[in-house]
Amino acid sequence: MSTVVRKTVNFTINDKPLTAPEGTMILDAAKRADIFISNLCSNPKLKPFAACRTCMVEINEDGKKDLVYSCTHPVSEGMKIRTDTDETSRYNGACLEMLLVEHPLDCPICDKSGVCPLQDNTDHLKLWNGRFEIKRRNEPSIKTNPIIEFYLNRCIMCGMCVRVCDEIQGVQALDYHKRGYQVGIGTANDEPLDCEFCGQCITVCPTGALMDMTSSARGLASMFKNTHSTCNFCSWGCTVKMETKKGQLVRIEGDETFDLGINEGNLCAKGRFGHGMVHNKQRIQQPMMNVGGTFQEVSWSEALETIADRLKATINRSGPASIAAIGGEKLTNEENYLFQKLFRGLVGTNQLTNLNQVRAPYVNRFTQQCFENGIVSKPITELDEADVVLLFNTDIPSEYPVAGNSIRKAAINFGTDILIANPRNVVFNHESRVEVRMTYKPGSDLAVANRISKILIDKNLVDTGKVKTVLPNYDAFVQSLSKYTADYAQNATGLDDATLTRAAERFSRNADRFILVGNDIHETGRGEAILDALLNLSILVHAGGEGSVSIYPPREHCNSQGVNDMGLTPEYLPGYRRADDPEALAHLAKTWGLNELKFVGENLVDDLWEHCTKGHVKMLYIAGEDPCHSYYKADVVKNALQTVPFLVVHDSYMTETAKMADLVLPSCTYAEKEGTFTNMTRHVQKVTPAVLPEGESRPDFDIFLDLADAFGKPFDFNSVEDVQAEIEIAAPIYKGMFPGKKSKQWAPAESSHKPGFAVTEAEAAPATNGNGYPFTLISNNHMFHIGTYTQYAKALMDIGPDCIAEINPKDAKELGVESGDRIKVESSTHTVEVPVEVNKRSVQGVVYIPKNWVDVPINKMRNGEEGLVSVKISKAG
Known part of the structure; x- marks a missing residue:
């Protein structure tokens, strides 16, 4: 705190x-x-x-x-x-009576009925028969947007919708209109609501004046069944309340019950309105086999027997090391644990990975290095009491929207300093008294982080004497920073040294500091070096400053952390015990009742796509992932998948990857399964089914159990609780972590490694554009979309139907384009055509395009090499 x-x-x-x-x-x-x-x-x-x-x-x-x-x-x-007391009850009752004069008695059709503070207060103060003449409002509801209905008749002018939109969301889409008896709440000039559609106003409204139009269900609260679970979109891990009626998921709400989850009832548009992807006609209903290029429906028994037979045949012909598996960043911990046990324990292969690991294997090593240096990081529930927050290459409203809510609350209550480092001038409105904006040249992230560290040392903003005694390679670290002079940094980043110095001064003060790192660092081609630089910065203030530092690695999806915790990597077993450690292998073998675990053969999954293309991987099993769309090199993935002799895919929808499979198994969504997710801050959170599976789809948990049976080596448990008990043994960091209503943050085991800076010689020069491609392409998740599942949620498509590029006004003038025009964006390998918005969020020379539209494949724009993509832009004819 x-x-x-x-x-x-x-x-x-x-x-x-x-x-x-x-x-x-x-x-x-x-x-x-x-x-x-x-x-x-x-x-x-x-x-x-x-x-x-x-x-x-x-x-x-x-x-x-x-x-x-x-x-x-x-x-x-x-x-x-x-x-x-008599006096307070008389006063409070009189005020409430005046509100009831205008409030309608339409409770049977109001969403708040049964959970309405107005009803509760009326009953508490015994105001069943008011003294004043009733004068009800009779105005039509306002439905000028597809998501939120405003029913002015029920409004009691508490102002909470206005305040939450301003203070917590930072948008100010709602405000007071007029004065006196005519006072009301609405948008500027009564224009249609145009905002982030987070739905915060719905959550805080005490009387049902603001209602969720994505659900046709109306009625008393007792008519709905409430199920608390965890959102399956981004990696923040918000607790959601799923409301069901007659077996259908009709609405998702935030629950503001004290100490429930980590999000205080805050939700973003995706978490609140993305439920349309659960009940959807486009869901895969039963297993399908690719027969001559045409998918035919088959029974579960035939599908599972086919997979089991193919596993046995591949083992006999090419050995278990020729079989590889990709775990799912949206599967539960229990499912991913079973998945790796199936392949390690039954098949005998260590060729296990996940897309986060394939793209950025250094993230797991970064996390371990943090622990080795004593930076365990505080629970993210304390973010709203932070003194300093550094947002490094993350567009908070789009990437971690609810994190922005906590930071704004901290700014209001504690005057939190907010430091924003980003190559785009991203929008983040707040009430902090101190904001330092570091809008740097694309590709110069490393220079920004290293220059701040050098300023801390040169200006004695940390106790360097203390640092030297704690960290043995301090001198080598100082030497590695020697080139990051003020002139060098300004040339590399475009930032004047006064701005970086102010950031260093605020960051080094006696403070509890939080660093949130965005997934965009992976796009730079220098992700590992950037994380090392941020780790060094953290170590410096941890060892030589006062207060604390918490740093959270970039994780994208709801269980990107958990899939690694469960051992879906070739390097680590469950709980980050090394896969080449004989003692760790013996412990896992004993836990599984095996004589031994021993893995032979070359590690193929570190260069998975290359080994698939070369024919080294004979069978590939993908559970709940769509690398054709989400991996940053689309053509590389497609070439690999076309080459693999046998491909199995689990998914809820027929994705681009599923279309290439030999067998597709229909899996459940998060609303239909049980288990846990682990968010980016290591909080283990409960996932609870609210509805029965669609069609013949099954939870991945059940699929893995059934596959083990078909393989002839059945697991000796059937319940999620049994698997959780085994995880606590196999991965001791999860001991006591499995939650009831309250999530817990796992802590690392004590490390015997000596602390030290991560000294690297990575080049810090920013990327250059040339060869007729003068612009730099930046892409990220959209405020309303992540992955491909949100494309199946009608409400989210209603408010975010189009993939829209953003360019700077100066670039737009030179190109002769205006907002609403269509532009062609070309790299050396691919071209996309999209509408454009002209604004100052993108600096000159940068074009921003969100990456979540299937019909705008941004991952095809990469021209083979690592790093930022150079493109050219022209007005579409």
Whole structure:
């Protein structure tokens, strides 16, 4: 938590002794003690506001009695608080009566019915028969966008939708209109709502004035079944509340219950409105076999027997090392564990990997190096109390939207310094008093990180004497930074040294620091060197500064961390025990009841696509991945998959990769399976099924169990709980991690490795454009889309139907294009045609195109080499 320590104060509520940190509002303290105080406009994420005037309580301090609003008045030492006195109940009831004058009695069709604070408060204050003449509003609902309906009749002017949009989302799409009796809430000039469509306003609205139009289901809360689970889109790991009716998933909500999950009820558009990918006519309904280029439906028994027979035949002819498997970054931990056990324990191959590992094997090594240097990183639940946050090459609203919510809350409550380093001038609005923008030349990430480290040392912003005593290779590290002078850095990055110095000064102060690293570093071709530089920066302030540092590696999908934790890599067994360690192999063999585990043969999966193309891989099994679309070299992948003699693919949809398979098995979505995901900050979080599987699809967990049976070596367990118990033995870092309602962050085992800087000689010169391709292409996940599944969610396609490029106004003027025009973007290997938006988010010489549209294959633009892609742009005819 923040280095600003708040002392604990003692007080009483209704004679009950309580404690809370200094500055805690009376209402929040009462909620945590399960003491009800009527209120309609308070939310722990928002600044105190006192709009509804229904939360008055009586306090006594130093013998002096007073009446105060509990949502704006903090507790203090020795304070005596009383709720529901005659005086407070009379006042609170009068305020509530005035709200009820206009509020309609349409509860049976209101989404909030049964979970409505207005209903609860009315019942608590016994206001069943009001004293005032009823004058209901009778205005039509506003449906000017496809997602959120505004029903003004139900609005009580609490202002929470306006405040959450401003304070937590940083968008300011809603505001107050007019004054007095005519006051209302809406958009500027009553224009259609145009925002991030996060749905935060729906979550905080206490009365159903804002409603989710993606669901046709309406009615009492008791008519819906609620299931808490974890979102399956990005790697942040938000807890979601899935609402089902008659066996159908009809709506997803955020749940603001205290201490539930890591997201405080915050959700983004994808997490809230992406449920359309669950019940969808395009889902694969049953197994399919490719017969002469045409897919034919087959039974599960035939499909599994075919796979088992092919596994046995391949082992007999070419050995187990000729069989490779790719685990899924969207499969649960338990499924990925079973997957690697199936191939390591039953098939006998160590040719296991995942797409994150194939693309960036250095991320796992980076994580281990952090632990070796004592940088374990705090739970991300403490981000909202951070003193300093460094956002390094991440577009937070698009990549980790809910992280942005926590950072804005920290800025409001703790004055968090926000340091943004990005080659694009990304939008991130907040209330921080200190923002340092480092908008650098594309490809110069390494120079930015290393120059900040050099400034820390040169200006004695850290205790270098202390660092020398702790880190033996300090001198070598200092020498490696020698070329990062002010002039060199400015030439490489385009940033003046004053900006970098200010960032270094804010980062090095006595602080709790958090570093969030974006997935875009992989596109630079220098991802490993960049992570090393950020690790060195972290080690420097960890060893020579005051406070703490937490750094989180780039992970893209909901279980990109967990798939590696479970051992879907050739380098590591479950729990990051090395696959070449005899003791670790013996431990795993004993856990599995085997005499020994021994892997022979060349490691093929480090260069998987090349080995497939050369014919070394005879059978490839892909569980829940679409590398044809998501891997950064599309043509390389397709050539490889066309060459593999036998390809098996699990998926929910017929992806580009599935179309190339010999056998396709229909797998369940996250709403139909049980287990856990591990997010990018190592929180293990529960996944719970809300609906039955579509058609004949099955959870990947069941598929692996059935395949083991067909292979003739059945596993000796059938439940997720049994597998979790075995994971705790096989991967000790997961001991006690499997959650109930509260997620837990796993911690590494004690390391015997000596700490030290990651000294590299990587070149820091930025990429250059030439040969007729003067622009640099940058791509990232879109605010409304990630991977390919979101393309099947109608609501998300309604608000984000088009892949739109962005270029700088100066470039647009030279090209003769305006917003709305179509442009052709050409690399040396491929051309895409897309509409363009002209704005200043992209700096001159850069074109940004999101990567999540199947019909705009950005991964085909790469011209073979690593690093940023050079392109040329022209106006489409």
